[in-house]
Amino acid sequence: MQTLHVELGDRRYPIFIGSDLQPQELLAPYIKGQQVMIVTNTTVAPLYLNHYVTAVEALGKKVATCILPDGEKYKDIQHLTLIFDALLEAGFNRDCTVLALGGGVIGDMAGFASASFQRGVYFVQVPTTLLSQVDSSVGGKTGINHPLGKNMIGAFQQPQVVLADMSQLNTLPERELSAGLAEVIKYALLGDVEFLEWLETHMEALVARDPAVLAEAVYRSCAHKARIVANDEKEQGERALLNLGHTFGHAIESYLGYGEWLHGEAVATGMVMAADLSQRMGWISAEDVERTKNIISRANLPIVCPQIPLDQFLAYMAHDKKVLNGQLRLVLMKQLGQAIITKEFDLELMKQAILANQA
Amino acid sequence: MQTLHVELGDRRYPIFIGSDLQPQELLAPYIKGQQVMIVTNTTVAPLYLNHYVTAVEALGKKVATCILPDGEKYKDIQHLTLIFDALLEAGFNRDCTVLALGGGVIGDMAGFASASFQRGVYFVQVPTTLLSQVDSSVGGKTGINHPLGKNMIGAFQQPQVVLADMSQLNTLPERELSAGLAEVIKYALLGDVEFLEWLETHMEALVARDPAVLAEAVYRSCAHKARIVANDEKEQGERALLNLGHTFGHAIESYLGYGEWLHGEAVATGMVMAADLSQRMGWISAEDVERTKNIISRANLPIVCPQIPLDQFLAYMAHDKKVLNGQLRLVLMKQLGQAIITKEFDLELMKQAILANQA
Known part of the structure; x- marks a missing residue:
């Protein structure tokens, strides 16, 4: 088991990464109060709920x-209300703990519920998907979707x-792996060309779910994110780099309807558009693209999206949170492994990059 | 015009208190970004909305x-969604401002919306009732009700x-004044017997809405609250003193149904029960009670509540947020003007105090 500490001052917390972890022992020092609400979903409950209860x-x-x-599609205000x-x-009182047992959707909803219930109670995360292990474990972003946009309503809430x-x-499922x-690859592309080389060496082992190699990938990804988040908890600057591929990806997800493509799939194609x-722009080479x-293909991820009318694609991009004073900002690569x-x-080049990567 | 600064480090903000304030001039330095959503209600809008727009x-x-x-009764998740x-x-983007123009309900809802929209945007408060001027101006508590309890869902959000x-x-309306x-009197009872004497001298002027005397009462009340909140922003300790009368009051409000009695009316009778x-308990004298x-009667506030079955009264008290690990905590007076x-x-004495102050 490896332990990574996310350094956020008095909200510093550990991520335990390994196989067959012992929750009773690991959770004991971190559950305050006497009441624990385990939030999970109908897929995860039959597999792991009893173990945690x-x-x-x-x-x-x-x-x-x-x-x-x-x-x-259930990450909405109606289902938040159920929590x-x-x-x-x-x-339950204000000294209770909300434990998220599931993927990113459960983490986002349980996290936002814990941030809002009684104006804030304790939060523990047990991410059960690779995406949520590398993405939701670090950063404290929680929230729900609105019909007019993803993650439009939420809070920053750090776990214990x-x-x-x-x-x-x-x-x-394979698609979810x-x-x-996609998010693991993102960390390599945005800030660590050496990690990209490591991934090029180990992609077969990752796809075959070698637990030691997976744990190393999760550790490295979380360490990257933790370093960025510690510098910029509220996303004023550097943290926005984590959105590499996301502005394009959000447009793809929004057009297809949430849930049609997985978030990571949309981000994968979004990263191709960003690279393109x-x-x-003359910043990276054709070989870099x-x-x-x-590497995205070798992870069994799509590198093109379906045909989407350009005006609609752009309209969805304009709803992205990275629009500041009406001005769209993008995360692009100044070099391979160095995003800005x-x-x-x-x-015009952006429109070309979108159109060039549609099926 | 008087200015009170609430000292919360990098979230320090001013409260401007006076008559015929000039919003354009006063707001100019504090509105970040280019977009302002003014949240108000159907009563306040015809009176003041155009002025602020x-x-x-x-x-x-x-x-x-x-x-x-x-x-x-509209302080619920359905109406929050409308914001x-x-x-x-x-x-609107993440650099927008939500401006609350109204009483406590509008402040609570607009504040929670500003805390949650895009995980947090800017917030400005223009409280238009005496209650919200002395209570909601300081402390950053925002939120909505749930059918099972008041203010159960919310956030701490400080205004600019x-x-x-x-x-x-x-x-x-007179009842709202x-x-x-009631909240003004609360500050005297919980921590300032000299302010109680000042209120005993000036209660007629307050009821007659003398603007200079009102401004002084608002200033003193906010200063009290600001001092307490600066010491204890997240209500771990001292801040709970601000709930003098509120645990009893919440039970009264909950039993009668939200909106039947005004919050301040319920708190008034709740303070009588706390004093009783x-x-x-032998801490204060019959003269103190x-x-x-x-002073509560002279403010035209009720000192008794309708008959409420004791078991129901106690059940509503048990839902109060001041229950810690199943143990009810109360704000009482160790001396007149000194709450604990x-x-x-x-x-048993608590039950007697409840029953003794019913009509």
Whole structure:
């Protein structure tokens, strides 16, 4: 087991990364108060809920559960309300803990619920997908979708502790494993060409779910994100680099309707568009773009999206949070493995990069 | 005009207190970004909305408005959603400002919306009731009600600036003026016997809405609260003293149904119960209780509540946020003008204090 500490002053917390983790022992020092609400979904509950209920009850805590339907399309205010209902029906107080057992959607919803219930209670994360292990474990971003945009309503909420157990990835569908790898690749592309080389060496082992190699990828990804977040918790600057591929990706997801493509799949194609535009801007080479497409393909991820009318694609991009004073900013690559956030890009070249990477 | 600064480090902000304040001039340095959403209600909008729209537009900002129905019963998740809808339909970004123009309900809802929209945007408060001027101006508590409890869902969100204009109190119904005076009296009872004497001298002028005397009462109340909040922003300790009368009051409000009694009216009777219990505990004298009832009566506030079955009264108290690990804590008076938070009270005496102050 490896331990990574996310350094956020008095909100410093550990991420435990390994296989067959022992939740009772690992959670014991981090659960304050006597009440724990485990939030999970209908897919994860039959697999892992009993294990965590037993572990937390063994700590002498009162445990209640809230099982939501599985899917991004339920990440809305109506289903968020179900968590509040469960907390109040269980009679839980402001010293309770909300434990998220599931992927990114569960983490986002349970995290926002914990930030808002009684104006803030404790939060523990057990991410059960590769995507949520590398993405949601660090950064404290929580929230829900609105019909007019993704993650439009939420809070910054840091957990007390995160348990990232590679054993749980054995039950993950292949598409979701790949979607997680998209975010792993993102860390390489945005800031670490050496990690890109490591991924080029180990991609087969990752796709084959070698637990030690997966754990190393999760550790490296979380360490990258933790360093960036520690510098910029509220996303005033550097943190926006983490959105490499996301502005294009959000447009793809929004057009197709949430849940049609997985978030990681949309980000994968979005990163290809960002690389393509970076090349058109003269910043990276055609070989760099090919290398980007190649590692994404080897993770069984799409490098092109379906045909989307350009005006609609642009309209969805304009709804992105990286629009500042009406000015779209993009995360692009100044070099392979070195991203920047910029509004200094050519709009015509951007349109070409979008159109060039549609099926 | 007086200016009070609430000292919260990098979230320090001013409260401007006076009559016929000039919003254009006062708001100019504090509105970041180019977009301002003014949230108000159907009662306040015809009186003051145009004035603020004009002032903010004169600053060159894009202004949109969201007019909610008036009343505590609309402080729910459905009506909160209307603010998010308005923000997204106006195309507002993460650098926008939400301006609350109204009483406590509007401040709570607009504040929570500003804390949650895009995980946090800017917030400005223009409280238009005495209650919200002395209570919501300081402390950053925002939120909405749940069918199972008041203010169960929310956030701590500090404003950039607060404008408390006494001229706006001329349109306030008498009951609401008195409800505001309940919170003013609370500051005297919990921590300042000299302020209690000042109120005993000036209660007629306050009820007659003398703007200079009102401004002084608002200034003193906010200064008290600001000092307490600066010491204890997240309500870990001292801040709980501000709940004098509130645990009893919440039970009254909950039983009668939100909106039947005003919050300040319930707190007024709740303070009488707290004083009564403090006397039964042997901490304050019968004269102190009479003085408490007298100043509350002179503010045209109720000192008894309707008959409420004791078991139901206690059940509602148990839902209060001051229950820690299942243990009810109460704010009581160790002396007149000196409150404490304690779980060391006699349950039988508490029941007597509740029953003794019902009509």
